[in-house]
Amino acid sequence: MKPVRLITATLAAAALSIPLAAPASADPAPDHRGHNHPGHAKPGTLRWAAPDDLVIGTAVAGGGHHLEQDYPDPFTSDKEYRKLLARHFSSVSAENQMKWEYIHPARGEYDFGMADAIVEFAERHGQDVRGHTLFWHSQNPAWLEEGDFTDEELREILHDHITTVVGRYEGRIDQWDVANEIFDSSGELRTEENIWIRELGPGIIADAFRWAHEADPSAELYFNDYGVEDVNAKSDAYYELIRELLADDVPVHGFSAQVHLSTQYGFPGSLEENLQRFDDLGLGTALTEVDVRMRLPESGEPTPEQLEQQADYYEQALSACLGVEGCGSFTIWGFTDKYSWVPVFFEGEGSATIMDGQFTPKPSYFALKSTLLEAGDDHGWGPPPWAGRDW
Template sequence: MSHSRTKIGVAAVSAASVAAVALAGVAAQADPKEPTLGGEAPIDLKIGSAVWGQNELLDYDPDDPNEFQSILGSEFNSLTPENDMKWSELHPEPDVYDFSGADAIMEFAEANGQEVRGHTLLWHSQNPDWVNEAGGAWTCQEARDVLEDHVATVVGRYAGEIYEWDVANELIQDDWDEGGVKLRTEANPFLKACSEDPVALIGDVFRWAHEADPEAVLFLNDYNAEGINAKTDAYYDLAQELLADGAPLHGFGAQGHLSLMYGFDDSMQANFERFADLGLKVAVTEADVRMPLDENGDPTEEQIALQAERYDGMLQACLNVPACTSFTVWGFDDARSWVPGVFDEGYATIMTEEFEKKPAYFTLLESLTDATPGRSPRTPPGLNK
């Protein structure tokens, strides 16, 4: 797939044309564009949204975008495929790849001057039937061969076009799950096949991704991984083990799927700092803040205010750690949020179904505007990889 850019030649302009341009400039100053999240962010921090390309972008016409596409293209400077790069969508049969949704996202991003975070290469969930069914019978070498082919094919296709990859997603289960905090060896068909040394396989997945695209920044990623807890302690140990073995691990991502039914973990910044001290990038990769609603499906004013506070809490933890390279919301409008389909909660995003901006949106915008006047970087260029 080629993303060629049209080169426009310079032509002489008449005095009338110059005057018209000058008048247009005055008009633009009199009626400036509204600020956007991506436009107000520090230059060294990407502000992104997840999007399902197969559902939302296949019909994209740069000259005639719909309202959703216009907002997606203007508010954010980073996109994450919500589903289009997961195995079930991308690799539905052993010898079949379907890149249509993923390609649509890549093409939309290029048309709108955005970058893309890849998501995800190794996960226990949303795998196609052929992987789930065959996984239990694979030898470790068979599992490695399938996984290496997938990583090389997918990462190689988009080499040089994806700035960060969630290489391994949700590897460690929570402490309240049966068996406590540990690798999801039984649930993940690849780790199960290589259960004698699953960490070696994880390290090799990072190596295969790095070989396919040496420029991409490669992440571990999980939920309930915002603050310092038993789960992130396990990730901290895993990161140290992978780094000691020479694996090209570059980052740690906290998803940021929060609920107002629970408190906010104030140790989020400290957690990011300890991973940054290992030399890793950090990121908020899938932020939303859901809540139980009343009988009419509405939140209270207190919930709306607290939602804005929680979103800002995650953003502040990111802004205060220069190694934090991206802050991504998991969809920006309630109509496309995954939350109501999974939880008995809702109102989780920063805009309503009608694209009305919530207080959470304006709180994020204000914090981004205040963080670094003039979009100056938080650290000198090149200080972090």
């Protein structure tokens, strides 16, 4: 393997010296709360309300489209954002900072500055980390997509990337989205869009999982996609592929649905049923990128009816996860509209997260918290008197 040059983002390095909110250790959580992250789950927060077997997560805003916005990097510059990130969530995912174009800017060069900062932040605040993503058709650097490589060279580039990135965080990242969005809506492999499948054939998918497992045997390895919430052609394709891979002893540990929803469309009614069939294969399941966008009125502000429908969708998604024994991770794709990706990619739509641009919680926030508390009640735990305060 050729030696690699590691470069660290100046901004991320500076972020490590920024005083961050200390974990809230006062008012220790009752015994039935916060077992996964003792000392960090402050009463009244989402992570405290969550049952022991469920981590509640969010994407960490930064990289990608944020670089083109008229604000500084959210994660490194916004103290209130970091405070709420630590306070409410027991799991974090890098929104863009671990994707190829960001972490591998040139052949033989890796920029781990922001990824390191996120992992270290999570460790300080008792949070799990989901790695996103290793094998994708999108957000790849130009040097890769436009390069003239032999099959052998391309295979070694992928092997080096997975080994280097996963190996760097061995024992520190709990789940990896190894293969992301490899099927189209009809259930066909993306043989043209995905450089790895196009040039190296479908067998490279199994190799990616094997290489990731070799680099970190402790990490859970996932397939991840959008449009697979229902039982449909796309989720059927994943089901059949995973069955084949498991039969060949490929280390696949989980299947996750992104759950990017819109109030313009109906809720995916077979979500729980779909998760359950993957659970029946012995896999872990997760909801990894949950948000609920809406087409906004001319005022730019959602109506009460829209917010009520949005809260219902969030609650249904969480309830579907809670209804499946092996669904152990529920992640929203950003928690504040201030830094949401939705308005950038969906013109005229927005307000997709659980807090507005001033970090004020919406009905969706309270719907999630009450659903988490009710899940605890199902195990015989009654919410204490302070459960509804201190958002």
